[in-house]
Amino acid sequence: MADVAAIEERRIVVAVDESEESIYALQWCLHNLIHSAGEGATARNTLILVYARPPPPVYSPLDGTGYLFSDEVTASIDKYSKDLAVSVMERARNICKDYSNMKVEEKVCVGDARDVICEMAQKLGADLLVMGSHGYGFIKRAFLGSVSDYCARNAKCPVLIVKRPTK
């Protein structure tokens, strides 16, 4: 069987979004994987925050409601999405800044969260992917399954799914 070597340079990808679940997952990871290692830790950690920004909506010009989604409206939706990405990253960055014993990187990618997270984990050479247990709204989850289910099944690296305590 494949032998497991202790990872000296550990690359931890944390999928962040606007949900409280993902912020909790980030905090759990920092407290329990980074902080608890203490000063004598042998692994150097790089934490990579990944945010998947939904692609801008595309509407057919033949669509009856086309006038509603004028260029201005589309641009405004796109701007909202960009602002949201900036705000999520800022929040995540602030949470990370108390931890000096690691390097932090940030990636914002456009696409479906499920694909973006799995692709980025692989591309960035993640030793571990950390994420909250939700990420889509209830309706979308009912049709597509949760993002975390998908990533747990499809990511090539170990996946840590953190749940917020219900109590």
Next chain:
Amino acid sequence: MADVAAIEERRIVVAVDESEESIYALQWCLHNLIHSAGEGATARNTLILVYARPPPPVYSPLDGTGYLFSDEVTASIDKYSKDLAVSVMERARNICKDYSNMKVEEKVCVGDARDVICEMAQKLGADLLVMGSHGYGFIKRAFLGSVSDYCARNAKCPVLIVKRPTK
């Protein structure tokens, strides 16, 4: 939102079975969560190995093949299952013995792996549940879904799913 406190007494439940995936998951956990913490670690770890032993087969006396599953045969299947549990635990224990900076406990429970693992994680107050990405054979997985999918969805604590590298 719920605040995350650094866990000083960390209880890590590792689901083990006869698969190479589960052994790899145990090794990954030891190397990357226990070993890498080093001497200065602030968390004291208790590792609890959990093995789910399938329940003994129950056959109706009305079943045409009843004679095949005489008490002796049933006892022999049960003995095989018990021996397997002993052998899996022994292998896991041997892997753990190089790590002096943690306490190791063992639990063997009878029942379906999916239920046993989730129940034990909760009962044992797990801060983290670690498991391999497989655990059932291909056919059973196709019908029931994988054990890890189920536990990732249903366990109340964070779940770490470790995959063997395919390379």
